[in-house]
Amino acid sequence: MKIAIHSKKTRKEGFWFNLVNTIVLTLFSLIIIVPIWNILVSSVSSNAGLASGGLMLWPQGFTLENYTKVFSDSSIPKAFGISVLKTVIGAGTHTLFCAIVAYGLSKSRLIGRRLYTSMGVITMYFGGGMIPTYLLIKSLGLLDTFWVYIIPALFSYYDCVILMNFFREIPDSLEESAKIDGAGEWRIFTSIYLPLTKPALATIVLFNGVGQWNDFMTTKLYITKQYLYPLQMKIYEIIVNSNLSNMTQSGSTDVVFKATTRGVQLATIVITTVPILIIYPLLQKHFIAGMMEGAVKE
Amino acid sequence: MVWPGVIFMVIFNFIPIYGIITAFKHYTIVDTMSSAPWVGMENFKTIVSDQFFWQSVRNTLAISFLKLAIGFVIPIVLSVMIFELKNMRFKKIVQTISYIPHFFSWIVLGGMLISWLSTNGFFNQILMALGIIDKGTNHLLAGNQYWWIAVLSDLWKEVGWGTILYLAGMSRIDPTLYEAARIDGASKVTQVRTITLPLLGPIISLNLILTVSGLLGSNLDQTLVLMNSQNQDYADVINSFVYRMGLTQGDFSYATAVGLGISVVSVILLIITDRITRKLNDGHSVIV
Numbered sequence A: 001m002k003i004a005i006h007s008k009k010t011r012k013e014g015f016w017f018n019l020v021n022t023i024v025l026t027l028f029s030l031i032i033i034v035p036i037w038n039i040l041v042s043s044v045s046s047n048a049g050l051a052s053g054g055l056m057l058w059p060q061g062f063t064l065e066n067y068t069k070v071f072s073d074s075s076i077p078k079a080f081g082i083s084v085l086k087t088v089i090g091a092g093t094h095t096l097f098c099a100i101v102a103y104g105l106s107k108s109r110l111i112g113r114r115l116y117t118s119m120g121v122i123t124m125y126f127g128g129g130m131i132p133t134y135l136l137i138k139s140l141g142l143l144d145t146f147w148v149y150i151i152p153a154l155f156s157y158y159d160c161v162i163l164m165n166f167f168r169e170i171p172d173s174l175e176e177s178a179k180i181d182g183a184g185e186w187r188i189f190t191s192i193y194l195p196l197t198k199p200a201l202a203t204i205v206l207f208n209g210v211g212q213w214n215d216f217m218t219t220k221l222y223i224t225k226q227y228l229y230p231l232q233m234k235i236y237e238i239i240v241n242s243n244l245s246n247m248t249q250s251g252s253t254d255v256v257f258k259a260t261t262r263g264v265q266l267a268t269i270v271i272t273t274v275p276i277l278i279i280y281p282l283l284q285k286h287f288i289a290g291m292m293e294g295a296v297k298e
Numbered sequence B: 001m002v003w004p005g006v007i008f009m010v011i012f013n014f015i016p017i018y019g020i021i022t023a024f025k026h027y028t029i030v031d032t033m034s035s036a037p038w039v040g041m042e043n044f045k046t047i048v049s050d051q052f053f054w055q056s057v058r059n060t061l062a063i064s065f066l067k068l069a070i071g072f073v074i075p076i077v078l079s080v081m082i083f084e085l086k087n088m089r090f091k092k093i094v095q096t097i098s099y100i101p102h103f104f105s106w107i108v109l110g111g112m113l114i115s116w117l118s119t120n121g122f123f124n125q126i127l128m129a130l131g132i133i134d135k136g137t138n139h140l141l142a143g144n145q146y147w148w149i150a151v152l153s154d155l156w157k158e159v160g161w162g163t164i165l166y167l168a169g170m171s172r173i174d175p176t177l178y179e180a181a182r183i184d185g186a187s188k189v190t191q192v193r194t195i196t197l198p199l200l201g202p203i204i205s206l207n208l209i210l211t212v213s214g215l216l217g218s219n220l221d222q223t224l225v226l227m228n229s230q231n232q233d234y235a236d237v238i239n240s241f242v243y244r245m246g247l248t249q250g251d252f253s254y255a256t257a258v259g260l261g262i263s264v265v266s267v268i269l270l271i272i273t274d275r276i277t278r279k280l281n282d283g284h285s286v287i288v
Helices: A002-043 A047-052 A065-072 A075-105 A113-125 A130-139 A157-168 A172-180 A185-196 A198-214 A217-222 A231-248 A252-296 B003-024 B042-048 B051-083 B088-103 B106-116 B122-129 B143-158 B163-170 B175-183 B188-213 B220-226 B238-248 B252-280
Strands: none
Touching: A002 A252, A002 B051, A002 B088, A002 B106, A002 B122, A047 A252, A065 A075, A065 A252, A075 A113, A075 A157, A075 A185, A075 A198, A075 A231, A075 A252, A075 B003, A113 A157, A113 B003, A113 B252, A130 A217, A130 B003, A130 B238, A130 B252, A157 A198, A172 A185, A185 A198, A198 A252, A217 A231, A217 B220, A231 A252, A231 B106, A231 B220, A252 B088, A252 B106, B003 B042, B003 B252, B042 B252, B051 B088, B051 B143, B051 B163, B051 B188, B051 B238, B088 B143, B088 B163, B106 B122, B106 B143, B106 B220, B143 B220, B163 B188, B175 B188, B188 B252, B220 B238, B238 B252
């Protein structure tokens, strides 16, 4: 009898809890999605529409002019090319490099394993900082080269740990029987370990790829040549530089000019972000498992 | 097969750590590491008398601790709420939407913020539609609003992403625990307090440690995008100060000395947080 009373009470409480919960989370989702919608809508609005100042939840004077303007600038497709190259090459080499090291570190018979893992942990929490790293990159002759996007980004101990945890789950018996059949370490790595950990490798490729696509600090720190600029640096130039000069100017004459550039800026932003939003659904299936392995196990 | 990794770490992680000796030298663009003269603590003495350094320290502390106070708790609350959703389809939609902003770079989000916060931007449009203000102002030009802009935009970007680990952790909690609690008449809030939060302890601790150790070193790309001549007094953080001193003005030694200061304080913060979380997790460290 007592139990029945309680469950009735908790059921009623559960109803209100669910209702409030659903309302709050609906509001939360709107706070995330509506401002993004506003950017999309503004990027296909005319200059006059942008300057009108009304609530922008629908295009004001629909036009694709902003987009044609962006694509008429020949440096944008070039920057797009650099972005694609650094993303594909960077994510591929990073993942392979980490996997090779993780394979070695996952073997408990490795001599000096403790030393290497403590070196790795140190790199996760302590670094030389911006200037010593800059001086190193400079003395390696990597300034103003495409390779500065790839080589310093080859390895991350964090990703290595994630892969190590996956490699350790592979039974030793597989490796032993391959050895009896005469397979060497490299053969075992490429024909047993890599194929069996495809989901983990995919996670690292996708995460690192997003990182490469979004990275702009590398360019800002080490690149001065325009032809090596990726899209992110291009937006930085378009947005930050033009706004620095625009915002400090006041006066009614530049309102139209400001609005024009804003439409173009937003179109550039949309173009830069769309590739990520396209691969995002592919990503979503994998990243939860990958993140759990990395953070909770070790 | 570990050699490539070891060599990589020696070159790209440990040589820069050795490079910290620059902080005790007078190193300019024409010098090499060995030719630069030793100056002892002189760079540090100049730093403590530099008002722009202290300004950047103040801004970093204010922004970072606001981010920690707000940005650390909200994802935990949010994940509990998402976890309790009964409608699986709605749950999936909320999660999918909440992760999106994490995939925007700070440059992209910075561009969006410049648009939203501008004189006739979306933020002012909403305020005007609600009748709160009559005429828009550019919020990024108002220095005294900058800390909140920095904190809330970071929250907006990362709050959904911050729920992933917690949600994954919650899905591993044995459902019979909740069943038993419900039969005993425990309310939802009691269930969360006595079952969910204690079992999430290690994940919360790990997150706290990672957040705190990165506290002073963060905010650089956000600052580089959102800072302008009008809000600089409130926007300049230690890292943007280092960037300006070192790479724009070429004072490598001075900038390295500031960077070393951040690293030392960060390691101290890391150790303190580790000690605290060890107590909460029955003496076990969640790092190493």
